[in-house]
Amino acid sequence: MSERIREKLAILADAAKYDVSCASSGSKRKNDNKGLGNTGNGICHTYTSDGRCVSLLKILLTNFCIYDCAYCVTRKSNDIQRTAFTVKEVVDLTISFYRRNYIEGLFLSSGIFKNADYTMERLVRVAKELRLEHKFNGYIHLKTIPGASDELMKEAGLYADRLSVNIEIPTESGLKLLAPDKDRKDMIQPMNFIKQEIIQNKNEIKLFKKAPLFVPAGQSSQMIIGATKETDQDIMYTANSLYKNFNLKRVYYSGYVPVSHDSRLPSFDSAVPMLRENRLYQADWLMRFYGFHVKELLNTETPHLDLDIDPKLSWALRNPNQFPIDINKADLQMILRIPGIGVQSAQKIVSARRFQRLNWENLKKLGVALNRAKYFITCNSTEFERRNLSSMQIKQYILASSSSKYLKSNVAQLQLF
Amino acid sequence: MISSPFDPMTILIYDGTWYGLLSCIFDVYEYKLKKISVTTKELFQPDAFSKTHEVFTSPANAERVLKGLSKKLSPTGMASIYSCHLSELPEMASVIIRYARLLFSSGISEKAYGNPDVLKIAQVAKKVGRERHRMKAFIRFRLTQDDIYYATIEPDFNVLPLIVSHFKNRYADQKWLIYDTKRSYGVYYDLHTTEEIQLDFAENPEKPTDTNIFAENEEQYQTLWKNYFKHVSIDSRKNTALHLRHVPKRYWKHLTEKQV
Structure with a gap:
């Protein structure tokens, strides 16, 4: 029996690993029924050899699938070994791993067998059994199957901490090309439904404290990057609309890992666009935590993010009229826009300057990356950048003074599209 | 307390425990000690020029010190000194005692990172916190x-x-x-x-x-x-x-x- 489980686990973990979401935070499920587990800020229990965190048991319920999406390793036409877990097997694995402190919980997704409802019903059954029969209070992330009924979606929300629907391809035309059987509408509809239910649940909790939790860690989504010829602008505008319209907690960007010889896709030996992925995450952070509007970062003049410098620096170089900024006077919103200053340093600057005017030395101690910031600020010092440098010159100086961890290995990737 | 070059150095010898360390702080005030250094029983090596003072661990005294510290420190600040004690780094006992004296006598803020002892406490507490988190994971x-x-x-x-x-x-x-x-x-x-x-x-x-x-x-x-x-x-x-x-x-x- 053990050998069979081992084989299934290998196949179904292999198939699930391209989903990059690993968050186990954002939920506050307490262990107040003397059961097993709780959730909090999330813990990464280990890291794979590619450096990604492992916090959840991330598996597919099955890799049988009726769809034939070109970018997906479990597509119908792919000649691979197919298998499926039973509900009981998933429950047992989750509990046993959790008790040994291997994981924070379960991330369950699935290929689609028979139809959406049939698949979704089984996913919900796993979560239900964990919660009700095993008093499991750890983290559960369920993938919602596009096209599943509202009733099932609602039931899923009662047991899961997070639900996610993957938008898969950033543009509708890209989706039509690579996954002709899938419809964007089927992905948007459940997002909207979950959003409404979450809002309703929040109101209920205000009225009755004991109202049952509904998806306390919110919903997320994922896009595959570099499988079709979309621009960074397409990607980030889609992400922006997901954040705005459906209150998503996270959008994940997953660089396409070649899994097929399909002529519609990048060739089988092309590199994973890791640097591009990194820049997209930086832009995503700028939107969510730094007060940037997506249009400031990407627009018809600059449809792609620079690969050699980060998007904040690139914005600053395009807008030299905004600088230099006086560190001792500017408000937080403006300080956040200075290259080389993160959210933490910005907040420290704002609280520290109440006691003393800050100079270069102070800024360095607070953790500011002066090699970038020095071209854009003045502080309590007679020394500052007096030369009238052009944006191009500043960029050259900064590039010369730093070394990117990506550029060495991925130069070839820069010219892909 | 201002020490002068003529004050004799007193070596405090304690049992290495948390309450022992807090009792040291109590004794510094009780016996009006000025120049001190601190060591545990195991590490103590007698020398000819210093007085020694053996600290008896007293839970009652320790609690009084904790109560006093809690008036000067935020809950995070309190947790930080305990973490520093758990770091078991040999120099931390002296740093904690100096830090306590600073808090009691000068009313310095736990966020005045310009002071080397204040900075040290924050840095060591952060290191210990990091490993605490790692243990939850590993x-x-x-x-x-x-x-x-x-x-x-x-x-x-x-x-x-x-x-x-x-x-x-x-x-x-x-x-x-x-x-x-x-x-x-x-x-x-x-x-x-x-x-x-x-x-x-x-x-x-x-x-x-x-x-x-x-x-x-x-x-x-x-x-x-x-x-x-x-x-x-x-x-x-x-x-x-x-x-x-x-x-x-x-x-x-x-x-x-x-x-x-």
């Missing part, structure tokens, strides 16, 4: 035949006291024992309360030669986990430097997935 339980989930650890700092409540809340319905083999003590949870225990090992505790102490299917789950770990990695994204930064080699010994 502990691996193995199920024994007595139905106890057993884990061994060897943290750089003595962080076990800082993680007990986390494990008690999370694993409320299973008996567990976390044992620090480096410091030879552990914490056992019996489904109701936790208690500190010491085990008497006939042989090396990390590798019980008698594999029969573990439950029948324990090895099977370990194999499943190792197998899972291997299969979630994406080879075309391999990044060893990043992996090592997150999982430093010194922790591998106790990580199931890192065993061959």
Whole structure:
């Protein structure tokens, strides 16, 4: 029996690993029924050899699938070994791993067998059994199957901490090309439904404290990057609309890992666009935590993010009229826009300057990356950048003074599209 | 308290415990000591020029010091000095005593990082906090035949006291024992309360030669986990430097997935 489980686990973990979401935070499920587990800020229990965190048991319920999406390793036409877990097997694995402190919980997704409802019903059954029969209070992330009924979606929300629907391809035309059987509408509809239910649940909790939790860690989504010829602008505008319209907690960007010889896709030996992925995450952070509007970062003049410098620096170089900024006077919103200053340093600057005017030395101690910031600020010092440098010159100086961890290995990737 | 070059140096000798250290602070004020250094009984080496003062650990005195400190410090600040004590770094006892004197006499803020002792406390507390978090992640339980989930650890700092409540809340319905083999003590949870225990090992505790102490299917789950770990990695994204930064080699010994 053990050998069979081992084989299934290998196949179904292999198939699930391209989903990059690993968050186990954002939920506050307490262990107040003397059961097993709780959730909090999330813990990464280990890291794979590619450096990604492992916090959840991330598996597919099955890799049988009726769809034939070109970018997906479990597509119908792919000649691979197919298998499926039973509900009981998933429950047992989750509990046993959790008790040994291997994981924070379960991330369950699935290929689609028979139809959406049939698949979704089984996913919900796993979560239900964990919660009700095993008093499991750890983290559960369920993938919602596009096209599943509202009733099932609602039931899923009662047991899961997070639900996610993957938008898969950033543009509708890209989706039509690579996954002709899938419809964007089927992905948007459940997002909207979950959003409404979450809002309703929040109101209920205000009225009755004991109202049952509904998806306390919110919903997320994922896009595959570099499988079709979309621009960074397409990607980030889609992400922006997901954040705005459906209150998503996270959008994940997953660089396409070649899994097929399909002529519609990048060739089988092309590199994973890791640097591009990194820049997209930086832009995503700028939107969510730094007060940037997506249009400031990407627009018809600059449809792609620079690969050699980060998007904040690139914005600053395009807008030299905004600088230099006086560190001792500017408000937080403006300080956040200075290259080389993160959210933490910005907040420290704002609280520290109440006691003393800050100079270069102070800024360095607070953790500011002066090699970038020095071209854009003045502080309590007679020394500052007096030369009238052009944006191009500043960029050259900064590039010369730093070394990117990506550029060495991925130069070839820069010219892909 | 201002010391002058003519004040004799007093060496405080204490038992190395938290209450012992707090009793030192109490005695500094009780005996109006000015220039001091501090050491534990084990490390004490007599010298001809200093007076010695043996500190008797008094819970009552220690509690009074804690009460006094809590008026000067935020709850985080209080936690920080306890973490610094648990770091077991030899210089921290003196730093903590100097820090307490600073707080009591000058009313300095715990955020005045310009002061070297204030900065040191914050830095060491952060290091200890980091390892505390790592232990929450890296502990691996193995199920024994007595139905106890057993884990061994060897943290750089003595962080076990800082993680007990986390494990008690999370694993409320299973008996567990976390044992620090480096410091030879552990914490056992019996489904109701936790208690500190010491085990008497006939042989090396990390590798019980008698594999029969573990439950029948324990090895099977370990194999499943190792197998899972291997299969979630994406080879075309391999990044060893990043992996090592997150999982430093010194922790591998106790990580199931890192065993061959």
